[in-house]
Amino acid sequence: MTSFKALLIEKQEDKSFTRRIEQRSLDDLPEGTLLIKVQYSSLNYKDALSATGNPGVSRNFPHTPGIDAAGTVVSCDDNSFKEGDEVIVTGYDLGMNTAGGFGEYIRIPSEWAVAKPVGLSLRESMVIGTAGFTAGLSVQGLVEHGVTPQKGDILVTGATGGVGSVAVALLAKAGYSVVACTGKKKHESFLKTLGASKVITRDELLENKERPMLKEQYAGAVDTVGGEYLAQAIKATQYGGTVTCCGLTASADLNVSVFPFILRGVSLLGIDSVQCPMPPRLRLWDKLASEWKLDCLDDLTEEVNLEAVNEKIDAILEGQISGRTLVNVQA
Structure with missing residues (x-):
């Protein structure tokens, strides 16, 4: 069985929360039709809330945050995607009570995924996130x-x-x-x-x-x-x-x-991006990959690996982060 690393948030008996990188198994992932190997994620304020046990974001622990994920399809039970397809996942329940992008694999309903539009790399898609x-x-x-x-x-x-x-x-x-x-x-x-x-x-x-x-x-x-x-x-x-x-x-x-x-x-x-219906979601991703594609994405971004996410969670909660924090999950 494939094992992988993920940031795991655990609730302690005293109701405090710990977070550390752990080895997980694909069996630990929730049920779903689409298995994705995550290449990139990004850090959002909601991820920091999830990582500190905010009940308005996440209620089920242990848990892996990460409301963004971009990577390649490993398998798809309903044939909506084929192995090797590059996909983007944002919104829905990802990283809230469904294991999210701060792990090397996610398993989700295929209806949550968007085929990466031509004009964006996986990395660029997560700078946007x-x-x-x-x-x-x-x-x-x-x-x-x-x-x-x-x-x-x-x-x-x-x-x-x-x-x-x-x-x-x-x-x-x-x-x-x-x-x-x-x-x-x-x-x-x-x-x-x-x-x-x-x-x-x-x-x-x-x-x-x-x-x-x-x-x-x-x-x-x-x-x-x-x-x-x-x-x-x-x-x-x-x-x-x-x-x-x-x-x-x-x-x-x-x-x-x-x-x-x-x-x-x-x-x-x-403005709600979580439950945005798929037709306008697809149109906007296409626009962000074409006429609205930004030339300054690198200027917006600090790239970190999974091990560095812990300190960045503290920083975003303290208002110490500017722009976007890209997480290279496989680094």
Whole structure:
């Protein structure tokens, strides 16, 4: 029986959680129609929550996190894929309560997998990963709601994070003027490398936060953190603009009046990449591999092996990671 290494999270009797690299067997994997040898994964904030036992993400232990995986098909019971096919898996239950990409093999329902589009390597697909896919959905939402580059600046909150950094780069590539908001002003040059035209601090965004409305500053916004930052983005969006919402690291609460919605016609668009239906999922991956393919993927990325994931989990929880962390599972 094939054995492989994986990051294993275990719950202790005192309700604490430990994490270490262990040898696992294919028999340890859940049932599923598709067996994949994982080449790359990536680190997301949700992975760190899973690795520390957050019950809103993972409830069953021992467990292997990793909500992203890209690799080659070993076997497929329903013939949806053939041996050797290169596939991408993001979303659904991967890495939550189904063993995820921080192991050298995963077994999943074949319906969760996407054939890797021409134009992307497996490595590039995981630099994008769930974070980049979510950013893509956010930018696509702005486009579909008529927010064009000619209408003005687009605000991106949490701009140095995984979703935010890719959103900055995608918006810049699509011709938008991007205002990047971050708590890490030291990374201003990094954000401008990605295409931001202006960088502001969190404190600047939160000025006059007690007001129900702010000066119309942005044609739209991509909010990745929630809470008062999302509220400020909504209040500062111009007439007919759209704000997308995909994160809650600041807060899950939204304290904002109805004035921006009923006086300026602002739209708030929720973004979910986990259960995104397959037809739009396939279309967006194709777009990320072609007209929206980023030239700056290496600038976004730090590559680590599986053994280094432990310390990166601590770093992302402490807000010490910028851009994307690529995990070379086979290294």
